[in-house]
Amino acid sequence: MIPLEEALRRILDNLPSPATETIDSRSAHGRVLAEDLTATSEIPPFNKSAVDGYAVRSADISTPPVELRCAGESRAGSETRGQLGLGEAVAIMTGAPVPRGADAVQMIEKTRRSADGSRVTILSGVRAGENIIPEGSEASTGKVVLESGRYLGPAEVAILAIFGYRQVTVFRKPSVALTATGDELVEADQAPAPGQIRNSNAPSVAAQLKLLGLEAEYLGIASDDRAQIKRVILEGLRRDVLIMTGGVSVGAYDFVEEILREAGLEIIFSGVAIRPGKPTVFARRGDRIVFGLPGNPISTFVSFELFVRPALGRICGLAAAGLFRVQGRLSLGVGHKSERTSFIPARLSWSQDGWVIDPLPWKGSSDIIGFSRANGLLILPQDKKAMAEGERVEAVLLPDFWQRLTR
């Protein structure tokens, strides 16, 4: 058994080297950029009006009110044309090019147009440059606008569009295979015989992967049979990552670790000083990695979040792929047998004073129904037997924290 931090370190040390691929920008949302992208043009591409109003020479209106002659209009989408003469104003729309000769725009609310439209009175003065966004002021051609490593969210997607990037190079998503082992398991759409239960790990791991933008190839249930487990491991090794649930404990039919060795994998660790999730196995063969997660639903869930998420997030290029850790006030005293660090289902809420962490009533590490109300996990360190109400404690937020909020 190794400590959690050591397990995480070994995982990060044994990940395959990151690969990249070039994809259509229209599917770039949610990916991580693997190249620097530069401005392909000046932004804005012309001196642009920030408001609806009148383009003027600021010197002309230094002693307002001043009446100017209306010399046409500049609307969004039109080309910069003509030259503003002395004593002239041009009606201008937000986003439209400022005509040559004008050095400021007065907003429409501070103007009054004559009845016949031929003249406009500017009611207050403007500084030179006021309400004009100068050509190239937001980006100049060739300057890096998105660096390698940037997560591509909605605003970054907008930037790709602005500069006309049709393709971008991003970190490649790993291919993932998923299998569940256990003689007691039947699929969710089957009726369990006496002594059997439905397999819930494959659906929940698939959902956890989806939160990372990943989809797994499901290899089905393998029974507790050496030949069958070996077959499914070899099948899974055709993908970048194999996730197995069950078969990693110390029972007489827990073959997974042994067969991973037989299949030529190096066991990077087996057993972590946490609860739940202790028997987690992490193995590697070249660029392929295998996670063996303990089989009860909560152990599978927690092990995934603690080990698989940071690993796969890192392969996808995310800078901070682990769960977000915060400190807060415990609303209720809790205790545990203290030989391992415990992760206890909790509901976190934000108050003016900080995070409030409510440990949830649950019936232990197979009670997924009680566990499912959690939006975070309270961390009880190995060296503390109990923590009191009001004590400052640590917790991690689950990745779908927002959706799980109920206020």
Added chain:
Amino acid sequence: MIPLEEALRRILDNLPSPATETIDSRSAHGRVLAEDLTATSEIPPFNKSAVDGYAVRSADISTPPVELRCAGESRAGSETRGQLGLGEAVAIMTGAPVPRGADAVQMIEKTRRSADGSRVTILSGVRAGENIIPEGSEASTGKVVLESGRYLGPAEVAILAIFGYRQVTVFRKPSVALTATGDELVEADQAPAPGQIRNSNAPSVAAQLKLLGLEAEYLGIASDDRAQIKRVILEGLRRDVLIMTGGVSVGAYDFVEEILREAGLEIIFSGVAIRPGKPTVFARRGDRIVFGLPGNPISTFVSFELFVRPALGRICGLAAAGLFRVQGRLSLGVGHKSERTSFIPARLSWSQDGWVIDPLPWKGSSDIIGFSRANGLLILPQDKKAMAEGERVEAVLLPDFWQRLTR
């Protein structure tokens, strides 16, 4: 112009009544349950061992060490069989049924099997019930295990599988149409002529919708032409929700609000006392709603997060669909013209002492490149001219906050 809170209230008061649909459970992840679901069987379905070890009568081993006769084994997936006699033990695996007659399980680490396997020495005693998860202790048949309104994340998906729910009734996703207006716009894959720019709002709004699990039908760019805008509005009203960008300001070619009225929509509000996002329009005709978002990329982005996200999240059944609001310490003094509440791009990080809120350097409300580094928005209230370094301020977190973390 109405205050933000009033705008949000009016939106929530004018949403269509929630609709539901019954879907395959395999696509239930990310949806919100619209019915109560009950346990279809006892969980666990039998007295289940929590560990690998030996099922025993606790009274037999009250004075350990005690040697017992090995009377077979119970493995996961097998049926409960036989009856444990006096002085007997049965080897048992985690998750396997406890044989009748046994009232506890001793873990394998506290036992020693004889060389021929016929006997086992139990090295320490166990309480009655120890290491047994009683039948029905986590759920009893007919009891509600997931209530209407629950967000279906990975743990809830596991529960659907455990109870064999093949179909579930969830809140229906709204259908969404999306259009951008403006003579200055060309699509991202076109080369802009002088005075034109590429449309970045459709791609960024599509990405914002994707974070809600929604996909929009894109109706293309409408030029600043009454007939064309009317046509696209009527087309968009065939969906539950129409999102338009641009054309809502006070310029001579900002027709959207006027044409919405012509098309029989009631304008619920037009103009909100915020910056950016002031000209946002919200309109309704029966069960159809329309958002008119201001056209510059940041205004579109912020208006979507403040108005569209809570509305669509609510229609999808989410209890708390707005941005998550926190308080924290400002790392740098900021000021603004104070006639409206400002939302300023910021990077939020968590320190032991709470949130630290770093306002980002940016060049105003069209600088999407500067803005794109934000993982949250600092709120500068209308009634405050400036806020000092170290002052306690409010901010909201963007919905993809986690992915945007860089540490």
